[in-house]
Amino acid sequence: MQPDSTDPQSDPTDALSAVPAAGARRATPVTGHLRFYYGPMDCGKSTLALQVDHNHARQGRVGVLLVRMDRSGRPQISSRIGITRPAVEVSAAADLRGLVRARWAAGQRVDYLIVDEAQFLTPAQVDQLAELADDYQVDVYCFGIATDFQGRLFPGASRLVELADELRPVQVDVLCWCGLPARFNARVVAGQVVREGDTVLVADTADTADTETGQSTTEGDEIVSGSGTVGATVRYQVLCRRHFRLGDLGTTSGVQGQLAFA
Known part of the structure; x- marks a missing residue:
């Protein structure tokens, strides 16, 4: 059956369009994105993490910087070129959903998360990040090494490979x-x-x-x-x-x- 070209609701190019019609967009839930930027040591992952945070902050967005065992031993994201920013140290037992909800309960915005050394996260914590993206529209940017000294995926990196919307080598x-x-x-x-x-x-x-x-x-x-x-x-x-x-x-x-x- 051919579409009626006189029908204002009918557009024969809809099937070819990459953007859903307005009605379809309204039916699509808004979600955040979970991205994993990965590479070996020295490739600039921490520098990129701080740059992404800077770019979002310039647009008025509010984010939280998280880190799991930074090389400096301090609660910060530290780049090998000398740039550092304070960050929240994440323990293996931390619930990342609870961390974000606590900030919301205190009246603070959380539009995005920057997670450095993400390979050290537990698989359960990666699941929590996916939940924050899907159900709470928080954009999550993870940065880390993919494989350990034996050439095998870290558990956290493995789960990110399985769940992330985007995998981006640095x-x-x-x-x-x-x-x-x-x-x-x-x-x-x-x-x-x-x-x-x-x-x-x-x-x-x-x-x-x-x-x-x-x-x-x-x-x-x-x-x-x-x-x-x-x-x-x-x-x-x-x-x-x-x-x-x-x-x-x-x-x-x-x-x-x-x-x-x-």
């Missing part, structure tokens, strides 16, 4: 020492790539002194007490897949990786 390539793009975060203990140990072992990247031992730590290194690493110097180095598999740190093992714009 568009600054980090290069392995060989010059190829680096995707893997190798854990290096005493100059050797290790394959076993605690999944979560956060090392500060600043040049600081260890508070317990008094030993100075260089960039990317930290004296830590973890599985099989008590008193050892631990650092992370980004590698391409081949050199990650081989455990090959190159001739200059202190190199932390290079940045290149994709």
Whole structure:
């Protein structure tokens, strides 16, 4: 049956239109978006998180910055280029829905969330973020590393991959020492790539002194007490897949990786 071109309610181009008709739009519930920006160390995830927050704040939107175990050990989002902003530290037991509802109960707006180090969230917390987006129209921007030092998805990152509306690799390539793009975060203990140990072992990247031992730590290194690493110097180095598999740190093992714009 051909549409009646004289009928003002009939538009033969509706089937080709990417935008629903007004009536259809009214029937579609308004939801927030859950986005996951991911990449290896040094690719600028935290810098991008602070830039996204800045852009939204300039438009009059009100957001909350959340972080789970920032490299600095402080409740803040810290970028390797030196930009930092205070943030709410999220514990493993925190209910992110309750955090937002408490702010609403206090008469505060929450239009969006910025979540850094999102790989350390629990899968249940990622579910909570999805609920905030779907049922409360809160836009959620998550930033984090996808895989751990064994090359496996972090539980939080895995759940984000499953639930996020958008998955966006950060568009600054980090290069392995060989010059190829680096995707893997190798854990290096005493100059050797290790394959076993605690999944979560956060090392500060600043040049600081260890508070317990008094030993100075260089960039990317930290004296830590973890599985099989008590008193050892631990650092992370980004590698391409081949050199990650081989455990090959190159001739200059202190190199932390290079940045290149994709």
